[in-house]
Amino acid sequence: MYCKKLVILLVFLLVIPLVSSQGAFECSDETRLGECNINGEVCASSENLLDNDLISLSSDERYLFFGMENCENELSIGDENIGLIDTGRRFVNEFDGFNSNRGIGLPCDRNYLGVVSSDYELYTDCNFCGECVEEILEEEICPDFNNDGDVNFEDYFMLSDSFGKNRGDSGYSSIVDLDKDGGIDLDDFFMLADRFGEECIIEQITTASILDIPLPNNAKCFRASLDKEYWKLPECEKYYNGNKHVCPRFYNPVYDTEGIFYPSACWAEQLGVIDYQYGLSDRMLQFISDLWYTSKLWNPSYKVKIPNVEFSYVGSLSFKVGTFLRSTLWENSTKFSILDFDIDTHQDYGFVISGERNTIKPVHGERVKALLIFIMHDDVYPEEILLDWTKKYEYFLNNDIRKKQLVEDPIQYDIFPVVIDPPLDVERISSTHTSITFEERERIYNAAIEEIDQNDFQLVIASPVQFDGFGGYQGYLNDMTFIFASLHVPEPYSDIDKQRGLNSLAAFQNLFITISHEILHDVGLAGDHFPMGYGTTYLDYPGQNVDSLTGKERVIPEYCDFLGTSPDYYAVELPDNLKIYVGQEPDWLYKWESPSGDCLAYLHQNMILKDYDQDGEYEIMHKNNLIGIGLQRTLGWIDIDGDGITEIVDPNPYGGLEKIPNENFGKEFIVFENQIIHSFSIEEQLGEVVIGDCKFERIRLQDDFGGLSEGLVPLECEEFEQRIVNLYKGVKYSWDVINREYGRILLAKLT
Incomplete structure (x- = not known):
């Protein structure tokens, strides 16, 4: 099979006397030397030697080059540069050969190089003469x-x-x-x-269908927020017992024999399904893949085989509220995209929103230099205690990431603590000043780097130390990540009064819980915190009443027993001056016994002491922000497609990922011509139509206000190959309209 390139002949050899005369420089069919005939044959002294990026020459031969269109004035062969003569229409030269088997730099869009001879013949030349008749094997x-x-x-x-x-x-x-x-x-x-009689497989032209979304009927009833009172609706009767969901808000998906998605086995059984399998069905994976592939208004599209799919019952009260599916794809270690299919949010059913995002540093393979600034609004801790405890809890922060981010080189944080007095014009945190302004961030940072005499940090953590502090959030300071994390205690630290000393330690642990949470935003956790909650609930004690496979309720274990078995809690040795021994428990702590080691309660922030290793000394139990498998999938920290390679380091992630750039990216304004801007879903299929070599489905669209429109959706058509994708009834698309003599073509787009 020859490679075909549409080429126009470059040279009239009459311009320069390059070879010995032969008649009128014509071939047998009267094609002039250097011209092509209608069969894609060039009249030349030899065949074109330009097959690839290498050229073999001989010192025994003389060679002819001619080229045209966007030419430079030199032909490069290895280290040799051969000047070309511009005739006004083409670039040409004849030169003595030299022994060479080297790379060649072609100067023109259309090029010929052959051996000089006194005989002219016709040579098939698809690379030079134009579009040849394809040789079919x-x-x-x-x-x-x-x-x-x-x-x-x-x-x-x-x-x-x-x-x-x-x-x-x-x-x-x-x-x-x-x-x-x-x-x-x-x-x-x-x-x-x-x-005849053989099997054969060939690459087929893209075909598409109009399909149903693989969700159960009345999927909006999964919504757990109380603001819509869905438990009062007859169609939601199976989902509720009074105003409470029948099944816990737990996610471990299953699918029935038709590929319908259910967020847990508990839900499948509650909705009458007996035969189900764990995981995501091919239908659900295809649905999400098709949404990714559908053209977007602003954002890129993706071809993906095995996308990540997470599920929200309630969303986040401060951000996105409601029930939706979310898919996250990591393109590389700093770039990812998010796609949401809304089941029941403020935008109602069927809306799809996608967006491309970046982290300011790679999410693995980095040792992030972090500056932790303690701003002493109140004299609560000795400086040496803050510095010492920081290094101890830095270990637990990094160890947790090593356990959860399954790569050879997980991201790690080197934390440099510094203690400063509040700089001028930096207010303490209060009900009327709940965050640190950008100007305050700069004053705090400048004071800290002057104190520590370093200024090459990638992460800045500002921790106001005060009795009445609160809060935590993530933002930016110039080109650095900025984290606000309050350290607040009920009373000052004491190394003599164990109650005050241990409560101060409990407050410090709570600071690192906040830091470990906000750091997740630095590695890709969206601002709405989804799906963080599945880890913080079902890896911690409050979620132990739910079976981790079926999502059904079960008998909850004792809290102290749970702490003895959880892989997400650390038993931290108490400082020597704050140690408490079994049998010498103070009366201000509540004790309960456990076969895995006794526990003591009633510390600040509900921290627990436990004789974890049963050596007669209590340890304080510590957790970072708990990271469940849903968040691991979302952050790309584990394998999803089954090839054993974590997605953020997988050279072929998600079973195959191809980015399709958006032609509108970077444009400040788009002129929409003949385009329906509003969101229309497919209301009715009116039948297939075959026109020429194309197959269409005639459809009727409807928007939320009752507006209707009709047109033809291409299901198989080479002309619209790049826009053909499965479409789904219920999804709200925008549509490009292309008018043809045979009808209005509708091409779907998503936000």
Whole structure:
């Protein structure tokens, strides 16, 4: 099979006397030297030697080059540069050969290089002369016209129906015109006969269908927020017991025999499904993949085989509220995209929102230099205590990431603590001043780097130390990540009064819980915190009443027993001056016994002491922000596609990921011509229509206000190949409209 390039001949050899004269410099069919005939043949002294990026020359030969279109004035062969003569129409030269088997730098869009000879002949030259008639190898033809995988009588009958027809005739089909000569004749029949009875697989043109979304009926009833009172609706009766969901808000998806998605086995059974399997069905994966592939208004699209899919019952009260599906794809270690399909949010059912995001540093393979600034609004801790405890809890922060981010080089944080007095014009945190302004951030940072005498940090953590502090959030300071995390205690630290000392330690642990949470935003957690909650609930004690496989309620274990078995809690040795021994428990702590080691309660922030290793000394139990498997998938920290490679380091993530850039990216304004801007869903299918070689579905659209529109959606058509994708009833699309003489073409888009 020759490679075809549409090329126009570059040289009239009459411009420069390059070779010995032969008549009028013509070939046998009167094609002039350096010209092409209609069969894609060049009249030349030898065949074109330019097949690839390497060229073999000989010192025994003389060579001719000619080229045109966007030319430079030199031909480069290895280290040799050969000047070219500009004739005004083309660039040419003749030169003595030299022994070479080296790379060649072609100066023009269209190039010829051959051996000089006194004889001129016609040479087939697809690379120079233009679009040649494609050479068809019979063994590469697969005459499986109905795509059933076999060449059989069904294919024979399809060819027979068009036999004798030519392009333009009624009944002519290009599908059965195997040699592409514009007519269905014996040549096509013999090509079919040669493969008759064989199996064959060929790359097919993209085809699409209009499908149903693989969600159960009334999926809006999964919404757990109380603001809509769905438990009062008859269609939601199966989902509620009074005003409480029948099943916990737990996510471990299953699917039934039709591929319908349910967020847990508990929900499948509650809705009447007996036969189900764990995981995501092919239908659900295809649905999300199709949403990713559908063209977007602003954002890129993706071809993806095995996308990540998470589920929200309630969302976040401070951000996105409601029930939705979310898919997150990591393109590389700093860039990811999010796609939401709204089941029941403020935008109601069927809206799709996507967005591309970046982190300011790679999310793995980095040792992040972090500056932790303690701003002493109140004299609560000695400086040496803050510095010492920081290094101890830095270890637990990094160790937790090492356990959860399953790569050889997980991101780690080197924390440099510094204690400063509040700089001038930096207010303490209060009900009227709940955050640190940008100007205050700069004053705090400048004071800290002056104190520590370093200024090469990637992360800044500002921690106001005060009795009445509160809060935590993540933002930015110039080109650094900025985290606010309050350290607040009920009373000052004491190394003599164990109650005050341990409560101060509990407050410090709570600071690192906040820091470990806000750091997650630095590595890709969206601002709405989804799906963080599944880890913080079901890896911690409050979620132990839910079975981790089925999502059904179960008997909850004792809290102290749970702390002895949880892999997400650390038993931290108490400082020597604050140690408490078994049998010497103070009366201000509540004790309960456990086979895994006794526990003591009633510390600040509900921290627990436990004789974890049963050595007669209590440890304080510490957790970072708990990271469940849903968040691991969302952050790309584990394998999703089953190849054993964590997605953020997988060279072929999600079973195959191809980014399709958006042509509108970077434009400040788009002029919409003949485009329906509003969101319209497919209201009704009116039947398939075949026009020429294209297959369409005639559909009727409807928006939320009752507006209707009709048109043709391409299901199979080479002209619209890049926009053909499965569409789904219930999804609210925007539509590009292209008017053709045979009707209005509707091409779907998403936000």
